[in-house]
Amino acid sequence: MIARFKKIGLVLLCLLAAALSVVFWSEGYYLPLSLLLIVLSLIFLFVRFEKKHITPEAVVMIAALAGIAAVSRLPFASLPSVQPTSFVVIVSALVFGPEVGFMVGSAAALVSNLVLGQGPWTPWQMLAWGLMGLSAGYLKSSALMRSRAGRSAFGFIWGFLFGWFTNLSFILSFFGSFSWEFFLTTYAASFYFDLAHALSNAFFIILFSKQWQKILSRISVKYKIFY
Amino acid sequence: MxxxxxxxxxxxxxxxxxxxxxxxxxxxxxxxxxxxxxxxxxxxxxxxxxxxxxxxxxxxxxxxxxxxxxxxxxxxxxxxxxxxxxxxxxxxxxxxxxxxxxxxxxxxxxxxxxxxxxxxxxxxxxxxxLFSSFAPRTAFIITVTLRFIPLLQHRLREIISVQKAIGGGEGESKKQKAKEAMEVLNILVTWSLESALQKAISMRARGYGSGKRSSAVAFxxxxxxxxxxxxxxxxxxxxxxxxxxxxxxxxxxxxxxxxxxxxxxxxxxxxxxxxxxxxxxxxxxxxxxxxxxxx
Structure with a gap:
């Protein structure tokens, strides 16, 4: 019965969201429109996570990993793109799979912004880091992720993808003055930061991914986190 | 009350x-x-x-x-x-x-x-x-992560001061500094995961997830x-x-x-x-x- 109510609620939510998006679109409110769509996609990924059977050990471990990912970002706040958060997200996804990777990434983004300052960029970062974890988790047993070079290439590419994705939140906020010139200038201006993010990801993965995978899989076996 | x-x-x-x-x-x-x-x-x-x-x-x-x-x-x-x-x-x-x-x-x-x-x-x-009725795990994870932030920051400071006492933290180049920072992070992750999982075991012993979630605070x-x-x-x-x-x-x-x-x-x-x-x-x-x- 409750499950049925939840389903009806979700359908109603979608209809409401669809109606709102039409209004936002026709009136040119692009920032609320984009935030609405992002929050909806986050909700569906969270629902997916809720449905999976997960032990209390896994729940607390996800929180601890997200906490570590978030805290590791704070000392680097003055260097906008150099931080080990992406590394922690990718490595936890490689060991524990896509759902855990997504949760670690999105929770880390949400919680670290409580310290650094919430803004319209928070949902974008939540989705970007969540998707980074999700994709790393889906690829975890592929040949690409087994080799160290492949893993670091993955981190390098995501360094750029993350920047390109979160740039959109900046551009959409300015939509009233949108021009392709503005678009290109933004992406050119962010190139240095994206490169720094990509290089630091690759650097952390090359040096530490094996060690961290070992630490995490050992914990996973010791406390029977997934069975 | x-x-x-x-x-x-x-x-x-x-x-x-x-x-x-x-x-x-x-x-x-x-x-x-x-x-x-x-x-x-x-x-x-x-x-x-x-x-x-x-x-x-x-x-x-x-x-x-x-x-x-x-x-x-x-x-x-x-x-x-x-x-x-x-x-x-x-x-x-x-x-x-x-x-x-x-x-x-x-x-x-x-x-x-x-x-x-x-x-x-x-x-x-x-x-x-607010959120534990329809997304119990997600809400719980976010709440626990919130609590971990000050705890982990405290531990981080503790680790760094110990490292300094035994002669660490003197890297010259950027690469050396990043390496040392990651050493600190390694210690943090092993320490925190172990203690977090101890907590999880005690949660299991008290029946976490065995029924509908109840709230300590009733509004x-x-x-x-x-x-x-x-x-x-x-x-x-x-x-x-x-x-x-x-x-x-x-x-x-x-x-x-x-x-x-x-x-x-x-x-x-x-x-x-x-x-x-x-x-x-x-x-x-x-x-x-x-x-x-x-x-």
Whole structure:
């Protein structure tokens, strides 16, 4: 019965969201429109996570990993793109799979912004880091992720993808003055930061991914986190 | 008896939550200098009522920097608008694009200040109460992560001081420094995961996940909540409805133009809605003065 109510609620939510998006679109409110769509996609990924059977050990471990990912970002706040958060997200996804990777990434983004300052960029970062974890988790047993070079290439590419994705939140906020010139200038201006993010990801993965995978899989076996 | 706080924070958590959601929506919906300025003003006052502006003062520098960047950048990037003020090189700088930059800075500042107030009102236990009925695990993870932040920061400092005592932290090159930082992180992760999983085992022993989640704090929806809800629903609803009919909008491009005169019914309802927490807080403040003077 409750499950049925939840389903009806979700359908109603979608209809409401669809109606709102039409209004936002026709009136040119692009920032609320984009935030609405992002929050909806986050909700569906969270629902997916809720449905999976997960032990209390896994729940607390996800929180601890997200906490570590978030805290590791704070000392680097003055260097906008150099931080080990992406590394922690990718490595936890490689060991524990896509759902855990997504949760670690999105929770880390949400919680670290409580310290650094919430803004319209928070949902974008939540989705970007969540998707980074999700994709790393889906690829975890592929040949690409087994080799160290492949893993670091993955981190390098995501360094750029993350920047390109979160740039959109900046551009959409300015939509009233949108021009392709503005678009290109933004992406050119962010190139240095994206490169720094990509290089630091690759650097952390090359040096530490094996060690961290070992630490995490050992914990996973010791406390029977997934069975 | 549960301490529900005072003033606005003592309302039912769902009321507070929807109020903040509406504020965020209004901040993005009403691109009108007077609407945004009054929203910003109200959220600042609200913040001062909540914690004497402590958290606001801490972040004000960062927020004002962002606002300043936006105000400066917009007229440089955007050449839309009819009134050209001057030329920078051969690029026209228009009055409209300057106003748009200011408007957007106001939007950003309001959103960030609303979030500050949100963090003060919706404490972690209230957050857990709100979301544990339909997303128990997600809400729980976010709450536990919130608690881990100060704990992990404390541990991080402890590890670093020990490392320093045994002669670490003297790397010269950037690469060496990054390596040392990661060493610290390695210690942090093994330590924290072990202790976190100890906690998980104790949770399992006490039956976590064995039934429907119950909340330690029970909030009841009383008469006062109902009264406040009707007030917020009427004022907020009318403000939102008016928004869809074009009230509270201000056309910037190609030239400045407000659709309606400023002092209309819509602006009054909007003001009533956004200043509602200030009513509540100041009522308590005056009440407190009143009883104290009697004694």
């Amino acid at each position: 549960i301490n529900r706080g005072s003033g606005f924070s003592s309302l039912h958590p769902w009321l507070c939550f929807f109020y903040f959601l509406a504020l965020l929506l209004f901040a993005m919906l009403f691109k009108h200098p007077f609407y945004l300025a009054s929203l910003l003003f109200c959220t600042i006052i609200f913040n001062f009522f909540l914690d004497r502006g402590e958290s606001l003062k801490k972040k004000a520098k960062f927020y004002l920097l962002i606002a300043a960047i936006v105000i400066v950048l917009n007229p440089l990037f955007s050449q839309r608008g009819a009134t050209i003020l001057f030329y920078l090189g051969h690029r026209p700088v228009t009055l409209e694009s300057m106003i748009y930059g200011v408007l957007f800075a106001l939007i950003l500042l309001s959103i960030m200040f609303v979030f500050l107030a949100y963090n003060l009102v919706i404490s972690p236990d209230r957050f857990l109460y 009841s929806f009383d008469k006062r909540d109902l009264f406040c809800m009707s007030f917020m629903a009427v004022t907020g609803g009318l403000a939102l409805l008016g928004g869809f009919f074009g009230y509270g909008t201000f056309t910037v491009y190609p030239s400045l133009e407000a659709k309606y005169p400023l002092f209309n019914w819509h602006f009054i309802f909007f003001l009533l809605f956004i200043s509602f927490p200030i009513f509540m807080e100041s009522r308590e403040w005056i009440w407190w003065r009143f009883i104290r003077s009697k004694i």
